[in-house]
Amino acid sequence: MFAFLLQSVASTFDRPAIDLHALAPEFVLTGALVVVLLVDLFTPKGSRGIVPSVAGIGILAAMVPVLTLALDGADRSMFGGAYVVDNFSLVLQAMFLLAAYVVVLLSTNYVAEGDYAEGEYYFLLLCALLGMLVMASSRDLITMFVALELLSIPAYMLAGWRKRDRRGNEAGVKYYLMGVFASAVMLYGMSLLYGISGSTLFSDIALAVARGNGLGDTTPLITLGVVFVLIGFAFKVSAVPFHTWAPDTYEGAPTPVTAFLAVSSKAAGFVALLQLILIAFIGRDDVVGPLMWVLAALTMTVGNLIALRQTNIVRMLAYSGVAQAGFMLAPLAVVGSNSDGARSAVVTYLLIYAAMNLGAFAVVLIVARKTRSAEIASWGGLFEYAPGLTVLMTVFLFSLAGIPPLGGWLAKFVVFRALLSPDLTAGGVILAVVVGVNSVIALYYYANVARQMWMNPVPDGDRTPVRIPFSLAAAVTLSVVLTVAFGVSDLATHLGDLATFLPA
């Protein structure tokens, strides 16, 4: 009876073709994370300072095959289309690697000076990064789900890394509970989609989902499957009403981890949403469009209104990140009429958002080294003792607000363009108005921080200059260069247009 466990089977097996070049970024990164773990295990306690360097070098090394694949230019597809290397995956993988490198720079001093497990911190960071790389290439439900778990589970633990701090524990537990709940809902949706299509491949699901009831209309089960899967990722990108974990988690987590969650993890959610909406659910914009419309409008409005009342800069950035997610969701509401424009707009926005938000967090980290506080009030008179930093923070804040000629302005512009072209639709126009109103509201709280820095007096009268460690200086420089470059050149829009999917 248990022959099924022992039965010797003689039939032949077709070995899948494995393109080592295509998988090289993942292999290099896996090698790097193994090295990080071994370095942590086999070096004496005093010399663990090399761990962040090893992690950084590993990330940069993984960038090399991404660049060679980009130069090669050929689209590659493996495992029956479940795992691909196309322009989209390469652009997003490059972004994930660069963002993670900046996060390593942000973490170096913070983690070394705090009471943290250092080696494991970078190990988990690289594990989450590997999940993101896999996410950008996955065109299959199972691959995507495993990638999501690989990028989430290390993030849950990193959020609770300050394990002796009650707020740190709250951050980890809240994020974890909300995250696994979202995963469960999503998994149920995936099982429905598998039941409908009989396949986990996005291309097969697209056929079954577009066929609908045979007349091209959706059926309740398809609607339910699509909505459940999308809601699972709405948690990841902290869309309202699934955002409740974000402020407490952002505040309680170590600040570099907050930056990682706000940028990389959120971007990974958008990458998944783009792939699902534009490949698997492409024929079902009658379901996706309205859902995204409501999510986008709610997310930016609620995020902005709550951000107005924040007095803690990390919480303010958390809610502003919620609002920014709303702006990024907006183009997805018009996938039916402008799918290429929506993809390009979201990718462009993601690239710019990563640069400016990481920059803002870097400045927050630098200032907190002196003021030991994250209250906006403690930023008073920053200009008097750190004029350079003040200018940089103003650049990041005005970019987040969308003021030309900085990157954030271009990001807003591509969203408007996607919403209003190729022809005006009622839904697109109304959403564009909502985006416009929200941009104005957002300006208020970003400008409030700027006013605090430029105009208000120093709260404790301590005007000693701020010492900036090398790694943080490098992170700020990289972010500000990209933020300005994205604003004055068409680099980001160009990459956004370039990031096309492999035709199914």
Add this chain to the structure above:
Amino acid sequence: MVAQNVFFYLLAGIILFSAFRVVTSNNVVHAALYLVAVLAAVAAEYVLLAAEFVAATQVLVYIGAIIVLFLFGIMLTRAKLGSDQDLTHPHWALSAATAVVMFGVMGYALVDQFHWTATPLPADTRLVSVDGSNSATVSDSVFTAYLVPFEVVSVLLLAALVGAIVLARKD
């Protein structure tokens, strides 16, 4: 076919009763043990569906390992175990109503799609049976279509272990 249906409803009854007790039990340990009954009956349902490998996995991983983690977790966090009156959430009626509505929606959608007839799954070309052996079929799909997720799972487990050790360690 008839005997199969009889067993199906028998097992479904066990699952429903045990699942109900999981959420209504006043003792967390009892709730966890009722969960074992739910999982075991689900494993038996898998056997009815001729999915032996899934059934074996269910017993090995869920009943054998996950429940053990549950029990250790419970014993770790609560020193005094026994019946607790505060286990019931104050908004339980609202949650129950939500659950009923969700059940209605999902049930309606499933019946609408597949009706009350047995619908064979569309054949996935990547999951053709290998010499009638269930596990061999699973193995072949793991080593062809799902090779990347398979390897990624090992990193995932490693990350979970390392993270858990860091958070649980006393230093």
Add this chain to the structure above:
Amino acid sequence: MSDFLRDYLTVGIFGLTGVALVGLLLGLGSLLRPTRPQPQKYINYESGVDPVGTGWGQSNVRYYIFALLFVMFDVEAVFIFPFATRVDAYGWFGLIEMGIFIVVLALGLLYAWKKKVLRWV
């Protein structure tokens, strides 16, 4: 009923027979043995001494880590079972892929060992 389920019916009948046998013997015993209830008979048995405190104690966090290690290698076993049925057909390819999987998991064991969480003091 298919042959497949008939096989499992045998398992079911075997299980039911087992339960019935135990019930029968215990029932028979309760009919034959004398019944003299005393409160002392309901005290938990603790090696002959009177038990102290309640039956439940808070468990050590070490148990949790051991359980976690167990889960990890349990999942490994789940993947190895089907692999074993096809190992001939896969040849070197299968060994390399499974080798990567096992080595990565073994790193977890190495980590636990080096961080001394396996030590029982």
